[in-house]
Amino acid sequence: MATENHLLDPHHWVKAHADYLYAYTLSRINNEEQAKDLVQETFLAALEKADRFEGKSSERTWLTAILKNKIVDVYRKKSSGLGNIAEKKAEDEQRDFFDEDTGHWNDAYKPLPFGIEDHDPLVNKEFNQILQKCLQKLPGLWMSVFTMKHMDDAATEFICNELKVSQANFWVIIHRAKLNLRACLQKNWT
Template sequence: METNNLNPDKWVDLYADYLFNYAVTRVSDAEIAKDLVQDTFIAGLKSAKKFKGDAAERTWLIAILKRKVIDHYRKINSKKGKAEVRMSYSSQTDAEGDWIEERIADPNSNFENDTLENEELGLAIQNCISKLPKKQAQVFTMKTIEGMETEDICNTLGINASNLWVMIHRARTGLMNCLNQNWF
């Protein structure tokens, strides 16, 4: 079996966005997510010696981040004090009755699945972006995620508009193929 090595120098460039997306969907706060990613990298550096090389680097980092997210929720919960015990079925005081029958999930609702799906979708897209050639990924990210103007991107990267659109086209085609199996 092929063993994996750690390259901490490249972590920020390679995984920061992926980990950030993972964290942001779980804590829904960009600032906290950023701190968690940073903590993850630091924890990773400190325990790099313990890395056995049987998982891919990113999987290993995600595992650390998972712990960080759990720790984060523990921390904010302990601040709140002990959990409140609620005796009523409903937390809405203006609800007409207080019947458990009213509280069951609506079988026709797909709201819960939607958030779950969006979360997976975000990671799937991020994963596919990371598989693109570097330049294409960069242009696509600037244009699509950061929403930069065509002209600004051209000036920053020193390319002309037709170069940009060719790269965007290749990136989008690449993404379509990459996402194809699961999302189209």
């Protein structure tokens, strides 16, 4: 097991880590029941793997790593069965939004300022709530790819391998997710 300074204390996991793990999961899954289930599954998996805890990280970091794998499994399930996106259609859509020569937004589609430069915690909380609602409107695969890339900072190659999408499809999905999120935020965040 771990060194004496880094022993696991499963009897205190719920009190010490449940709220943090639940909030972490909810920000990525946005389904309260599923978030609770994933936290419980994380604790069970940690109990089963307790003998493998080496003490190289904190207990919370170790539990969060287990939870991240559980969340990726959820993303994988959401993305299974979804067909590949027609790349030609996506290229045509991109021509509508971006100038072919410069890659910059066409004037008609330029994003409007969101006004999220405000550092007021209440404003940020409201914005995050709206962002979560907008994320939920995305197809499951798009939400999974966007969340893994921009919230979890996962590498593109890792995301493609885990969700079984090609790199070309990955970039199409990211592009479409951003366009949809932009439209949703512009509509709902004033």
